[in-house]
Amino acid sequence: MDALVCEKVDQAVALLDEFEVDAWLTFVRETSATGESVIPMILGRHLTWQSALILTRRGERIAIVGNYDADLVRDSGAWRDVVTYVQDIRDPLRDALSRLNPARIAVNFSRDDFIADGLSHGLWLLLHDYLSGTPFADRLVSAERIVGALRGRKSAAEVQRIRDVVRETEQIFEEAGRFLAPGRTEAEVAAFMQSVARRRGLELAWDATGCPIVNAGPESAIGHAVPSTSIRIEPGHVVHIDFGVRRGLFCSDLQRCWYVPRPGESQPPHRVQQAFDAVVASIDAASLALRPGVEGWQVDAAARNRLLELGYPEYQHGTGHHLGRAVHDGGGTLGPRWERYGQTPYRKVEAGNVFTLELGVYSNGEHGAIGLEEDVLVAADGVEWLSTPQRRLWTIRSKD
Amino acid sequence: MDALVCEKVDQAVALLDEFEVDAWLTFVRETSATGESVIPMILGRHLTWQSALILTRRGERIAIVGNYDADLVRDSGAWRDVVTYVQDIRDPLRDALSRLNPARIAVNFSRDDFIADGLSHGLWLLLHDYLSGTPFADRLVSAERIVGALRGRKSAAEVQRIRDVVRETEQIFEEAGRFLAPGRTEAEVAAFMQSVARRRGLELAWDATGCPIVNAGPESAIGHAVPSTSIRIEPGHVVHIDFGVRRGLFCSDLQRCWYVPRPGESQPPHRVQQAFDAVVASIDAASLALRPGVEGWQVDAAARNRLLELGYPEYQHGTGHHLGRAVHDGGGTLGPRWERYGQTPYRKVEAGNVFTLELGVYSNGEHGAIGLEEDVLVAADGVEWLSTPQRRLWTIRSKD
Numbered sequence: 001m002d003a004l005v006c007e008k009v010d011q012a013v014a015l016l017d018e019f020e021v022d023a024w025l026t027f028v029r030e031t032s033a034t035g036e037s038v039i040p041m042i043l044g045r046h047l048t049w050q051s052a053l054i055l056t057r058r059g060e061r062i063a064i065v066g067n068y069d070a071d072l073v074r075d076s077g078a079w080r081d082v083v084t085y086v087q088d089i090r091d092p093l094r095d096a097l098s099r100l101n102p103a104r105i106a107v108n109f110s111r112d113d114f115i116a117d118g119l120s121h122g123l124w125l126l127l128h129d130y131l132s133g134t135p136f137a138d139r140l141v142s143a144e145r146i147v148g149a150l151r152g153r154k155s156a157a158e159v160q161r162i163r164d165v166v167r168e169t170e171q172i173f174e175e176a177g178r179f180l181a182p183g184r185t186e187a188e189v190a191a192f193m194q195s196v197a198r199r200r201g202l203e204l205a206w207d208a209t210g211c212p213i214v215n216a217g218p219e220s221a222i223g224h225a226v227p228s229t230s231i232r233i234e235p236g237h238v239v240h241i242d243f244g245v246r247r248g249l250f251c252s253d254l255q256r257c258w259y260v261p262r263p264g265e266s267q268p269p270h271r272v273q274q275a276f277d278a279v280v281a282s283i284d285a286a287s288l289a290l291r292p293g294v295e296g297w298q299v300d301a302a303a304r305n306r307l308l309e310l311g312y313p314e315y316q317h318g319t320g321h322h323l324g325r326a327v328h329d330g331g332g333t334l335g336p337r338w339e340r341y342g343q344t345p346y347r348k349v350e351a352g353n354v355f356t357l358e359l360g361v362y363s364n365g366e367h368g369a370i371g372l373e374e375d376v377l378v379a380a381d382g383v384e385w386l387s388t389p390q391r392r393l394w395t396i397r398s399k400d
Numbered sequence: 401m402d403a404l405v406c407e408k409v410d411q412a413v414a415l416l417d418e419f420e421v422d423a424w425l426t427f428v429r430e431t432s433a434t435g436e437s438v439i440p441m442i443l444g445r446h447l448t449w450q451s452a453l454i455l456t457r458r459g460e461r462i463a464i465v466g467n468y469d470a471d472l473v474r475d476s477g478a479w480r481d482v483v484t485y486v487q488d489i490r491d492p493l494r495d496a497l498s499r500l501n502p503a504r505i506a507v508n509f510s511r512d513d514f515i516a517d518g519l520s521h522g523l524w525l526l527l528h529d530y531l532s533g534t535p536f537a538d539r540l541v542s543a544e545r546i547v548g549a550l551r552g553r554k555s556a557a558e559v560q561r562i563r564d565v566v567r568e569t570e571q572i573f574e575e576a577g578r579f580l581a582p583g584r585t586e587a588e589v590a591a592f593m594q595s596v597a598r599r600r601g602l603e604l605a606w607d608a609t610g611c612p613i614v615n616a617g618p619e620s621a622i623g624h625a626v627p628s629t630s631i632r633i634e635p636g637h638v639v640h641i642d643f644g645v646r647r648g649l650f651c652s653d654l655q656r657c658w659y660v661p662r663p664g665e666s667q668p669p670h671r672v673q674q675a676f677d678a679v680v681a682s683i684d685a686a687s688l689a690l691r692p693g694v695e696g697w698q699v700d701a702a703a704r705n706r707l708l709e710l711g712y713p714e715y716q717h718g719t720g721h722h723l724g725r726a727v728h729d730g731g732g733t734l735g736p737r738w739e740r741y742g743q744t745p746y747r748k749v750e751a752g753n754v755f756t757l758e759l760g761v762y763s764n765g766e767h768g769a770i771g772l773e774e775d776v777l778v779a780a781d782g783v784e785w786l787s788t789p790q791r792r793l794w795t796i797r798s799k800d
Contacts (some may be wrong), residue, residue: 030514031605033726035435046607048624048728049740066624066740067716072610086716088739109521111529113431117522121509122542124521126742129511142522206432207446210472223468224448226475230605315465316486326433328448339488340449340466393420 001077004249005044007155009061009078012042015146016057017355022102024143026053027119027127036106036118038147040249040325043079045072050089050126053079056100067225084354090130097136105136112342115330148331153321153352154213159377159386162251162324162354164384165202169245169252172196176241180235180396182260186214186227187242193298197245205244205251205327212243217368235262238272238368239396240360244327251327253356254372254387258394268393275312275361276393277372282307283372286334286357287383290376296320297345299334303359312361318345320355321346323375353378354386401477404649405444407555409461411479412442415546416457422502424543426453427519427527437520438508438547440649440725443479445472450489450526455498464492488748488762490530497536505536506543509679510741515730516547548731549782552722553752559652559777559786562724562754565602566775566786568644569652572596580796582634582660586614586627589641594649604643604726605651606636611654617768635662638768639796642728651727653756654787655773668793671736675761675770676793682707683772685758686719686734690749690776695721697745700735703759703797712761718745720755723775753778754786 016024028036034048039046042053049066058061063079068086097105109124110116119127131137147206154162171192181190193212197204204211214220214227217237222229233239237260246254257276259268267273282303289302300319309313318335321328332347333356349355355378360371372390376383411622416424426692428436432446437548439446444451449466463479466785483492487522497505509524510516512607519527531537554562558796579592593612604611614620614627617637621628633639637660644653657676659668669671681702689702708714718735721728732747734755748754755778762773 030726030728030730033437033728033730034514034517035433037433037435045609046624068625071621071623071625075609085740086738090739109525111525112435113523114520114522117434117520119521120514120517121519121521121524122511122513122517125509125511126525186686193511206473209445209475221471223471224446225468225471328430328431328433330430330433338486339490340485348753 002044003107004157005042006077006078007157008041008150009055011153011155012055012146012150013057013059015149019145020058021106021141023100024106024146025037025054027051027123029123034120036108037115037326038118040242041150043073043076045076048077052089052093052096055396060100063146064089064096069203094134095129097134097246103139104141106138106146108143108147109139110142110144113144113330113332114144114325115151116144124127147348149331149350150175151324152331153350154324154354158250158317158324161248162252162375163386165245165247165250166252166254168200168202168247169243169254172200172243172389173241173244173254173256174286177258177348177396180233180239180258182232184233185229186216186220186231187229189214190227193241193243202245202247205246205253212241215240215369218366220365222362222369232336233260233396235260236366238355238370239362240369240371242371243374249325251323251325252375253323253327253373255358255371256370256390256394257370258396260396269367272364272367272370273393278307278310278312279360279370279372279388280391281310282359283294283357283374283389284371287376288359290334290355290378290383292349292351292378292380294349294369295346296332296334296349299339299349301344303357304336307359307361313363315359315362319359320357323354323356349378351378404445404557405442405476406478407557408441408550410456411461411553411555412455412546412550413457419545421504421506421546422457422539423500424455424546425504425678426508427451427523429523434520436508437515437726438518441550443473443476445476451546452489452493452496454496454500454654456502459624462496462533464489464496465589469483481654488581493530493535495609497531497534498576499524503539504541505539506546507540508543508547510542510544511546511733512744513548513730515551515726516542516544530667538679543771548747549726549750551729552731553750554724554754558724559754562652562775563786564649565645565650566652566654568600568602568647570656570788572600572643572645573641573654577658577794577796580633580639581656582632582796582798584633586616586620586631587629588625589614593641595645602647605653612641615640615769618764618766620768622769633660633796636766637658638764638770639732640769640771642771649725651723651725652775653723653727654775655758656794657770657772658796660796669767672764672767672770673781673793675764677709678707678712678789679760679772681710682759683774685790687776690734690755690757690778690783692749692751692778692780694733694749695735695739695746696749699749700736700745703757704736707759707761713763715759715762720757721758723754723756749778750779751778
């Protein structure tokens with residue numbers, strides 16, 4: 001029995017009732033190669049042939065799978081009714097739907113939310129083929145609200161796992177802080193942090209090519225960039241690192257900053273300190289705006305406007321994203337109302353959501369980029385910080 | 401520069417010419433959470449916002465990506481023209497297509513082949529939205545033949561990587577053979593093999609829950625099953641193991657069998673030996689049928705009919721699947737003409753394909769399942785074995 005899977009399946013049944021959807025159909029094949037993102041939540045194992053996982057508002061839990069997948073599905077403990085087939089899923093699928101006769105069948109497609117968009121277009125066509133001649137093909141609706149809520153409303157067990165992996169990430173940042181020194185390249189810093197993560201048995205939260213992102217000084221590329229083998233940490237630089245790891249199913253995502261004093265400097269230059277303080281103040285503005293019921297773009301606007309008021313340029317990304325089973329998790333975003341975010345900035349924040357809050361001042365003359373990223377839980381009355389927010393610009397001490 | 405990625409992108413350009421398609425458009429977002437299976441082949445890095453990777457028959461290589469992803473895309477070395485946007489991909493996408501004016505634009509959807517079906521239904525809708533009012537929405541065709549060939553026709557570098565990981569898997573099987581002993585549970589054997597793989601720095605090729613699959617004796621569940629913590633290896637049992645690992649991008653997938661002698665037995669019972677020999681003969685029949693130009697179902701039929709002729713029941717799965725970047729790779733299958741395989745058994749085998757050949761006699765009285773799986777490369781004139789085929793039923797020796 002897989003307790004985390006059973007918990008999510010129970011939660012999904014309650015969501016069907018809340019959203020007044022009779023049945024939720026997850027239709028998949030070869031999930032290990034295709035990555036339907038709800039499968040780890042509601043099954044936690046991979047399926048090979050065409051498979052239909054059907055949950056109903058009344059609580060039925062029906063898995064129609066190829067014969068050789070049945071044992072794995074039963075092993076999850078979450079699917080009461082496991083139906084197998086050898087040659088063709090068409091008849092058992094049509095039979096199950098005829099028996100249930102749902103008026104609305106939610107399936108996993110979404111124009112806006114990638115995490116609720118696991119149904120491939122070819123499977124959409126195949127599903128219509130299988131349902132042709134039945135009334136069910138015309139009853140398909142998007143499951144985006146169900147998937148978004150299931151993904152976004154974290155249980156206590158899920159939050160605890162995120163909290164733990166965030167704490168481990170902070171410990172890696174502490175080790176990194178002791179490793180940072182003038183003369184080291186960005187790539188050396190990245191390799192060091194990856195080795196610490198490996199030693200702790202953690203996976204990286206995103207592509208190894210750019211996890212961590214390390215920026216030393218003004219020549220470094222901003223964004224999802226590759227740490228340079230030629231750019232070295234120098235006095236006068238800001239060192240900015242964006243890093244996340246994964247323990248089991250759950251991820252962290254944090255950004256931290258250091259300043260490298262020049263000879264005789266007892267504190268960072270005014271320009272650097274002021275920009276750092278503006279970033280902290282803008283993240284604080286987001287955290288104060290973030291509470292159940294607000295729309296994501298309002299949180300983004302609180303931070304964005306604060307930074308603009310303080311005289312800094314607008315950052316060209318959203319202020320935060322869901323965090324959990326994916327490092328950029330879906331179901332809504334704390335982003336501006338730009339087309340690239342679709343309708344996701346209009347989603348309402350809910351209690352139990354976990355978000356990043358992240359922004360920066362990326363151009364600071366000869367010093368380099370400043371950026372911070374915190375991980376927070378939305379509680380009933382505001383945020384709880386899962387990370388210990390960085391409020392002081394750290395200093396890289398010379399090693400000699 | 402990523403040599404393996406550049407090689408695949410060059411190969412793709414040639415395929416566009418072969419299949420007379422003007423442009424191939426891979427349209428994605430948040431690939432780390434959604435798993436579009438061509439991205440590791442043609443980019444090898446993840447993309448965040450809506451992104452369009454456009455290859456043309458004339459050799460243009462255009463990547464339209466969100467501003468913060470540009471550095472990663474350039475780092476691949478495979479995309480000459482990197483176009484960035486901040487708020488909205490619509491205009492740069494329409495501009496690029498207008499300039500290229502392709503008569504046929506292949507996109508990644510396929511009713512039958514999961515590996516060519518990475519375009520989600522929501523992205524399909526979004527793409528139509530972005531292209532509305534242009535002639536291009538009506539020029540979209542399936543890229544399944546391009547993706548299948550790109551995936552299936554392995555380069556020498558790709559074959560070498562598969563060969564290496566198959567060899568490592570055989571070494572793990574050798575270690576497992578020394579570990580197997582009466583009294584050990586299936587789960588203990590599985591844990592041992594996983595620990596050996598970990599020690600060697602390998603990943604498992606599929607879900608840890610059932611990788612390896614271990615079957616000891618007649619009570620064990622067949623298929624993608626979970627090794628039992630209560631079923632123990634006993635004299636008289638066949639022990640059957642299905643295991644695969646991954647090194648970097650490439651996978652192996654093998655099945656091996658042992659017999660556990662009862663007191664006084666100097667060789668396996670006739671029934672067991674005969675079934676084992678029939679399995680070997682049927683895999684040999686498949687290997688003789690497997691050559692460029694045949695359709696997959698013909699290879700399946702050669703093995704299936706051989707086993708039936710020898711008096712054994714029909715196995716309820718295909719005789720083989722592509723192997724490479726996914727353990728069940730797409731682009732065609734050596735399977736029977738059942739609906740669950742769609743049109744994939746009709747795909748023609750090509751030189752450079754790597755397949756598994758696998759089948760079994762799963763019911764052998766009190767002894768348990770016999771199954772073998774080999775990995776082979778299709779050469780111009782027949783198969784080259786990547787694994788050393790098991791032709792003798794191995795014996796588990798008592799450890800005392």
